[in-house]
Amino acid sequence: MRILFCLSLALALGCAHSPAAPAPAPAPAPAAPTPSPPPAADAAAARFVPPDARPAFEIPVEFYTLTNGLKVVLSRDTTAPIVTVGVYYHIGFRIEPRNRTGFAHLFEHMMFQGSENLGKLAFIQLVQRNGGILNGSTRFDFTNYFEVVPANVLETMLWAEADRMRGLKVTQDNLTNQQGVVKSEVRVNVLNRPYGGWPWLTVPQLANKNWYNAHNFYGDLGDLDAATLQDVQQFFTTYYAPNNAALVVSGNFDPGPVKAWVSKYFEGIPRADVPPVPDLTEPPQTEEQWKTVDDKLAQRPALAVAYHMPPRGSPEFWAMALLQQILVEGPDSRLYQELVQKRGLTGEVEGGANLLGNQYDYQGPMLWMASLFHDTGHSPKEIVAAIDTAIEPLRRAPVDQETLDRARVKARSAYYADLERLYGFGRADLLATHALFDGDPAAVNRIEPSLLAVTPELIQRTAQEWLRPTNRTVVALQPAGGK
Amino acid sequence: MLRTLAGLSLLGSTLALAAPETPPVPGPTPPFELPATTRFKLRNGVQVTLVPYGAVPKSNVSLVVRLGNVDEPAGQTGLTDLTGKLLLQGTGTKSAIQVAEVAAKLGGAVAVNVREDETSLEMECLGDSTAEAVRLVAEVARTPSFPAAELARLKGDLLREVAIQRSQPQPLAEEAFARAIYGSHPYGRVLPVAAEVETFTLEQARQLWTRYAGADRAHLYVVGRFDPAAVRAAIEEAFGGWGKAKAPARPRPTPHAGKRVFLVDRPGAVQSTVRIGLPVVPPTSPDYIPLVVTDTLLGGSFGSRITANIREKHGYTYSPRSALGVHPGVGVWVEQADVTTKDTAAALREVLAEVEHLRKEPPTAEELTGIQKYVAGTFVLRNSSRAGIIAQLRFVDLYGLPADWLQTYLPRVEALKPADITRVTRQYLDPSRMTLVVVGDRTVVEDSLKQFGPVKIEAPR
Numbered sequence: 016m017r018i019l020f021c022l023s024l025a026l027a028l029g030c031a032h033s034p035a036a037p038a039p040a041p042a043p044a045p046a047a048p049t050p051s052p053p054p055a056a057d058a059a060a061a062r063f064v065p066p067d068a069r070p071a072f073e074i075p076v077e078f079y080t081l082t083n084g085l086k087v088v089l090s091r092d093t094t095a096p097i098v099t100v101g102v103y104y105h106i107g108f109r110i111e112p113r114n115r116t117g118f119a120h121l122f123e124h125m126m127f128q129g130s131e132n133l134g135k136l137a138f139i140q141l142v143q144r145n146g147g148i149l150n151g152s153t154r155f156d157f158t159n160y161f162e163v164v165p166a167n168v169l170e171t172m173l174w175a176e177a178d179r180m181r182g183l184k185v186t187q188d189n190l191t192n193q194q195g196v197v198k199s200e201v202r203v204n205v206l207n208r209p210y211g212g213w214p215w216l217t218v219p220q221l222a223n224k225n226w227y228n229a230h231n232f233y234g235d236l237g238d239l240d241a242a243t244l245q246d247v248q249q250f251f252t253t254y255y256a257p258n259n260a261a262l263v264v265s266g267n268f269d270p271g272p273v274k275a276w277v278s279k280y281f282e283g284i285p286r287a288d289v290p291p292v293p294d295l296t297e298p299p300q301t302e303e304q305w306k307t308v309d310d311k312l313a314q315r316p317a318l319a320v321a322y323h324m325p326p327r328g329s330p331e332f333w334a335m336a337l338l339q340q341i342l343v344e345g346p347d348s349r350l351y352q353e354l355v356q357k358r359g360l361t362g363e364v365e366g367g368a369n370l371l372g373n374q375y376d377y378q379g380p381m382l383w384m385a386s387l388f389h390d391t392g393h394s395p396k397e398i399v400a401a402i403d404t405a406i407e408p409l410r411r412a413p414v415d416q417e418t419l420d421r422a423r424v425k426a427r428s429a430y431y432a433d434l435e436r437l438y439g440f441g442r443a444d445l446l447a448t449h450a451l452f453d454g455d456p457a458a459v460n461r462i463e464p465s466l467l468a469v470t471p472e473l474i475q476r477t478a479q480e481w482l483r484p485t486n487r488t489v490v491a492l493q494p495a496g497g498k
Numbered sequence: 499m500l501r502t503l504a505g506l507s508l509l510g511s512t513l514a515l516a517a518p519e520t521p522p523v524p525g526p527t528p529p530f531e532l533p534a535t536t537r538f539k540l541r542n543g544v545q546v547t548l549v550p551y552g553a554v555p556k557s558n559v560s561l562v563v564r565l566g567n568v569d570e571p572a573g574q575t576g577l578t579d580l581t582g583k584l585l586l587q588g589t590g591t592k593s594a595i596q597v598a599e600v601a602a603k604l605g606g607a608v609a610v611n612v613r614e615d616e617t618s619l620e621m622e623c624l625g626d627s628t629a630e631a632v633r634l635v636a637e638v639a640r641t642p643s644f645p646a647a648e649l650a651r652l653k654g655d656l657l658r659e660v661a662i663q664r665s666q667p668q669p670l671a672e673e674a675f676a677r678a679i680y681g682s683h684p685y686g687r688v689l690p691v692a693a694e695v696e697t698f699t700l701e702q703a704r705q706l707w708t709r710y711a712g713a714d715r716a717h718l719y720v721v722g723r724f725d726p727a728a729v730r731a732a733i734e735e736a737f738g739g740w741g742k743a744k745a746p747a748r749p750r751p752t753p754h755a756g757k758r759v760f761l762v763d764r765p766g767a768v769q770s771t772v773r774i775g776l777p778v779v780p781p782t783s784p785d786y787i788p789l790v791v792t793d794t795l796l797g798g799s800f801g802s803r804i805t806a807n808i809r810e811k812h813g814y815t816y817s818p819r820s821a822l823g824v825h826p827g828v829g830v831w832v833e834q835a836d837v838t839t840k841d842t843a844a845a846l847r848e849v850l851a852e853v854e855h856l857r858k859e860p861p862t863a864e865e866l867t868g869i870q871k872y873v874a875g876t877f878v879l880r881n882s883s884r885a886g887i888i889a890q891l892r893f894v895d896l897y898g899l900p901a902d903w904l905q906t907y908l909p910r911v912e913a914l915k916p917a918d919i920t921r922v923t924r925q926y927l928d929p930s931r932m933t934l935v936v937v938g939d940r941t942v943v944e945d946s947l948k949q950f951g952p953v954k955i956e957a958p959r
Contacts, residue, residue: 029816072554132519132521136806139801143799145871146874147872165527167525167526167527168524191813195814198838199814202836203816207667314661314664346595346598390658421602425602427605428556431556
């Protein structure tokens with residue numbers, strides 16, 4: 016049976032239509048980039064392993080900051096004659112205006128509607144007609160724009176990304192058109208299908224308390240309609256500044272001219288005063304929450320459990336990465352064995368932190384989720400009891416060496432898969448987010464040692480505190496059709 | 499130069515540092531060489547392709563067997579899918595959990611993917627573990643235990659998957675379109691039917707696998723960072739004793755063209771899920787690559803004409819796309835989109851108008867060159883990941899294409915002229931022979947669809 020529909024395109028410009036660590040060579044620095052600031056005190060991977068810990072697979076990282084504050088990361092990989100250019104802006108859907116739900120994502124679409132030197136559709140055609148692919152996506156704490164292009168097109172892409180960082184030139188017609196496109200996106204991914212937004216969009220709204228973490232990130236259709244050109248302008252001037260962004264060039268680039276190009280095209284873009292990020296804190300949860308949602312298009316029920324994650328970069332955060340391997344990754348995992356193989360309650364359990372990315376590419380409160388589809392003959396209570404049967408032993412005793420060894424191998428393998436995602440775009444994503452959030456893209460090279468440093472005791476302690484039932488929300492999706 | 503947005507200056511004083519008016523012109527495209535492959539055949543007929551590739555220390559192991567949904571008789575749609583699930587329930591020496599644990603120690607999991615023409619057993623692992631992964635995949639393929647105790651559970655899983663698929667508009671559109679094109683041929687049966695799944699027996703699944711899956715019907719692909727000598731030795735040891743299998747008699751597909759309109763009612767749907775298309779040619783045809791380029795220009799890329807029209811001009815839809823769907827001996831061109839209900843007929847008219855336009859007027863050399871570069875660029879991307887490399891090699895093998903097909907792909911794309919695009923569009927993409935499928939709210943859309951022909955109401959199976 017073919018897989019006929021996939022949801023991986025959520026909150027993106029569009030759906031994709033297609034389908035040995037070299038050392039960086041020194042290059043003359045034409046402008047005078049300021050030295051990069053030291054990593055932030057809470058840098059994700061900084062605390063858990065020594066700063067010189069080395070991974071089995073090491074990525075070359077060169078990092079500097081332009082005088083206008085733009086963070087620049089260069090990482091060479093000569094496997095294929097292609098290069099990824101990614102520009103990440105530190106504005107995610109969490110902090111969009113309160114009466115403009117969905118605006119961060121609508122704005123992302125507007126970044127393709129015209130800049131001073133590239134009209135509507137021209138950016139897309141500039142990429143495609145030079146042999147590349149592109150997309151943009153809006154996430155909790157960033158909005159990204161990226162291209163994977165033949166290596167010879169690098170300078171052209173740097174020029175084009177700088178062009179739209181300088182300023183947009185869009186019309187009311189462009190905005191009206193993209194309001195239609197985005198509303199169509201919400202319809203196809205949420206409104207016109209069963210399990211629309213399940214669980215990635217639905218569950219944060221029910222599990223979180225702080226509006227920034229708990230609103231409809233795709234947007235109410237009314238709010239999308241209400242957006243004005245004025246809003247577009249204001250959002251751009253507020254957040255789309257070089258000192259609020261990171262540029263990554265990753266892949267098979269010629270290290271000679273790349274820095275000169277970056278300076279030439281980006282150095283002249285002025286910085287802006289970016290407002291501080293509002294308080295995103297979630298209040299600690301002390302009682303279990305049970306919620307239900309009705310889905311009139313669904314035929315079978317679904318269930319999700321969502322636990323608040325420990326802070327990014329803490330020892331417990333790294334233990335959660337191992338717990339994910341132990342609990343939901345692969346058919347040897349505890350939830351799979353208990354719910355699928357042993358009890359036959361479902362055919363598959365999916366889960367993890369940050370379903371719109373991975374455990375590393377966000378900055379703020381996050382949920383760890385597991386979700387499944389089941390049959391009407393089994394109640395949510397029965398399923399949650401089975402979930403507890405799998406989780407509680409991890410809270411009571413340290414895991415055995417065999418389980419830990421398997422989790423470590425799987426975690427390493429999964430991290431490599433994150434790096435390789437979409438022709439190497441995944442590597443650019445990790446470098447960009449660690450530059451943007453931590454001022455330390457080289458922290459990517461500490462992910463693997465951190466995963467391997469997690470101990471059975473830390474796993475138990477983490478499960479005790481963070482996988483406690485009173486730290487979770489259970490969401491049961493009830494099908495109207497199957498009742 | 500003004501940095502304006504709706505007439506308001508955004509960054510007024512920075513204009514002195516302006517970028518050039520036109521993008522820097524890229525230098526020559528770097529040469530692309532396909533990764534070197536080693537191909538050999540075991541004495542019992544197992545085909546093997548090894549491709550050392552990449553920097554990341556991982557490998558993909560993929561055992562492709564010539565057994566797919568196309569081999570299911572009427573009344574047994576989905577039996578291969580159930581068989582695929584059963585394959586993972588243990589071997590002669592390992593329980594299901596033991597298989598899963600061994601795979602996890604190698605850095606992955608064994609997955610079975612059942613498709614229309616082939617079934618594959620696949621595993622991604624750490625590069626150092628490649629030989630072990632080969633042995634595990636061989637054990638699962640050769641000695642599945644088919645435990646009776648798991649049958650009811652796995653049928654329940656399949657029934658749940660089918661129910662979920664059938665509650666979504668895109669699979670329903672896919673099913674109706676395939677039935678319209680392929681009729682009673684197995685390619686016309688896209689989704690299993692609950693009442694049929696209920697009747698499947700363990701013996702049917704076991705027979706399907708033991709009869710048709712064997713050495714001379716299998717091809718093993720290994721791509722990644724591995725020790726070629728150790729992997730070769732593991733392959734010979736693990737697969738050398740596998741017996742041969744029978745070849746199922748596959749019915750010849752006879753696709754139907756014709757202007758027909760099918761409507762699957764989905765009351766209250768806020769979008770219509772549409773398919774428009776017709777049979778074209780399979781990959782063995784000399785016109786296949788010209789059609790790939792034509793499709794990319796017409797609807798198969800973000801900047802394509804149909805997408806520019808119904809998305810970027812009219813805002814009817816988010817993710818329209820066209821594609822060539824192929825099987826051995828047949829190919830179909832199809833445009834698909836989810837459009838706002840009230841715009842259903844308008845969107846269909848625009849799609850057909852774009853096809854007509856390309857039939858009348860050749861593209862400019864500039865537009866075609868851009869599309870050729872895009873097709874070439876995405877070809878390079880497809881051949882720049884382990885899974886992508888396997889997919890490309892499988893394509894060549896499934897369709898029996900010449901050994902140099904991938905090597906000559908880029909020059910054949912680059913040789914096309916605007917007149918070639920017009921010729922294949924006229925020859926193959928005739929709107930008067932296109933079948934339309936709409937899954938949507940009948941009360942709103944039925945009348946407006948009559949302009950395309952008599953509307954036949956389809957009930958989902």
